[in-house]
Amino acid sequence: TLTEGRFGVTDVVALADNDDREILRLAAALESQSEHPIARGIVQRAKELSIPIEGVTGFRNITGQGALARIGDAEIGVVGPTYLAQQGVDIDHARVAGLTSQSKTVVFLLRNGHPLGAIALADIVRPESRSAIAKLKEMGIQCMMLTGDNRTVAKSVADELSLDDYFAEVLPADKADKIREVKARGLTVAMVGDGVNDAPALVASDLGIAVGAGTNVAIESADVVLVRSDPRDVAAILGLSRATYRKMVQNLWWATGYNTVAIPLAAGLTAGLGFFLSPAVGAVFMAASTVIVAVNAKLLERSTNRADSFGRA
Template sequence: MVADFRLRFWVSAVLSVPVLALSPMIQAFLGLDNALAFTGDTYVLFALSSIVFFYGGWPFLKGLFSELASLRPGMMTLIALAISVAFFYSSAVVFGLSGKVFFWELVTLIDVMLLGHWIEMKSVMGASGALEALVKLLPSTAHRLDDDGEIVDVAIADLKPGDRVLVKPGEKVPTDGIIVKGRSSFNEAMLTGESRPVEKGPDQEAVGGAVNGEGSVTLEIRKTGAETYLSQVIDMVRQAQETRSRTQDLANRAALWLTYIALTAGTATLIFWLGTGEEFSFALERMVTVMVITCPHALGLAVPLVVAVSTRLTAQNGLLIRDRAAFERARNLDTVLFDKTGTLTEGKFSVSGVVALGDMPEAEVLSLAAGLESQSEHPIARGVARGAHERGVSAKSASDFRNITGQGAEATIEGRKVQVVSPGFLRENGKEVDDPKVRKHADEGDTVVYVVVDGEPVGAIALADVIREESFEAISRLKKMGIRCMMVTGDATPVARSVAEQLGLDEYFAEILPDQKAEKVRDVKARSLTVAMIGDGVNDAPALVESDLGIAIGAGTDVAIESADVVLVRSDPRDVFAILALSRATYSKMVQNLLWATGYNTFAIPLAAGVGYPWGVLLTPAFGAALMSLSTVVVAINAKLLGRAGNLANRSD
């Protein structure tokens, strides 16, 4: 549709040049009376104008019938009415009716309307790619195990319940199933919001789309197609997109009233002048002048120009607007609902505490762990290495590194056997530790691993998802503005409580699944609150669509970005302030433009109808055209002034 409007605009614009050159009114205005006249010029003018009317004006003529069929006349009705009156009246003049041709008015109106629709559609375009992005989370093939144990790569669509598939380290789980062999950790952050890799073994369920960690596992397929967890998320996104209400376009409402005014005033003008005994040609010209001066040149650009300017400004400030209607509603926000993992937090582990369980110093415990974990790419291993670096602790040199599938890793350091293992490993080997400091970290939701040297636990390391530095500032400023700040997460309650307390959030919702996230948004909206949802994962997609304003962190998944109304390209939660500032300024400019675009009709229409005729004041079509041009220029200048609506780059305002 964008390409169609673009093509129609350029074809119409090219044909409009000779139409303007051949129009008597334009020639008179430029002092070129009859300078370009030639035999049959009026028929050439008619032919060119007919092409512009039927080709360039077709989207509006088609829209007229659609709006009338739904009994909701709007912008398309007004445009179609204006160009039809100008075309058929001017055609009648060409073929003998007394009067003046308005072909130049016809083609310029079509050009401006095509340009306005092209700009608007380009600025707010796009069928959402959320569903396609969700589907891409699944691999295209799976390693199916035949009855004889042979591995055969098959398409996901060919899998059926009961099939067994092999999932290798680093691969995505093809579809929902039960682990029948092997043990590994699974990264489900983009599906459930759980920031910690989830350890799973035999008889536990693996979710399609989750990323397998360090171990190979064999799954027995339990669900396929529409039954899978990911498919249910896709359905929720689709349903939310289809049922999401959109604010009615202000320009359409203004066009509706202008349509009524144009029809009423035009008809009343014709009847009045005929009733006073004036000639039909005079009465008809008065009616046409009224209809023409009501033509929405400025109205057609009032909103698109502001949208175009605000889109440019937001792009310059790291904000990508995907839904204008939702963006405009941001001016009324009073509640912001944050996802935790990857939004308020960095989505990666770091050391939150080290507990020595014997005589070994804490720094020595961390140094041994960092030396071992430097050999691994596991998220916890990277967190230990990162934590040691942040604390200025050097990692010891390790050799003979080996994974302990699903439970940790081991290596040789300075001639000693060093292991970094899970609490489950200690329990299985009769070395379970009960320490109040360790217990405190676990109660706060931290992930705890133990450092074992030559078979004896010497320390524990607690890891937590790191809260973004920007999050503290963002929450503080939002609360100063009187906006309630809440958090919704799939993480465990202790983790959520710890983050909420550190940031000073008003409320938090923990252990929430995707369907529950969307439900929580609905619950908050039910309190008569206008809600913005900020997130970055697949699990956030339904909630992003359900909210009044969905905001995606730019570093998140394609799903979240495609489901959102606004994308924070810089992944900075403080950019919510820029959204609020620009939303308010944009809406203000739209209202100003709409008031100006329709307001000049208050005095122009009565003059066009002939109110001043008894006193010798009669608004000519040329003067009416000048008024319309002035209105369009004022609208364009006012839209440009949006760039002065505050310094968005300074987010401390």
């Protein structure tokens, strides 16, 4: 959501006697069955190098950890470090460690459970994310990031955007728990997401905001759907919500105060003092009350225009 979501392959590390093209060939064959941004990045790199992408069988996704499938007689996997740790696979390779320390996302290629190599990818923080976070903080809203990326990548993004806090290496099944953890601090939580993995967290939050270009599951789970895939719209919609609430309070106070004075006058309570309203004048005052409330509500359009133009000059 904060990044462009267009991962590009920056490095390929072949282990043992394998070569880079073989690593990409197997990884691209598997990832051609997935719609994940990392998968698209690997497939795109294979196409750029004119590496043929063959078919696979038995494809299955491991939520938040990677994917597995069969190519020929071998089971091939493209997985993250969490999966390796769960399987007890340790890769002691200086170059792989160096890529991880560079804030890159590293996935590993396995064949029958044995590591063949690693692929490093990098994503880019959206320029509009900076202005969106700055605006939200200006509004007094704490900004936190919830991601499945490793801590090094998460910290790099959090530092670049000056986030108040971040949670890294969070599995999809645990995202909702993190939302509840933040709510337990006494905070009202709005969650912004665009993927299937974000759906439980969107439901668990006080306000779920889905990006319009996201998955159907995320959209169905959200309270608000943003038409554009632009994080600045989050600040815009929250600003518009605050303006709407202010208008509602203003109109309630006006209607209450106006009627507190006008109804006794219309009822003739001041007739003994020689002051009374004719039916015609009373009708005018009654209409004026409605018109004033309507005009005040109409002024909300100015807030709508400001929200729509935020950050787009």
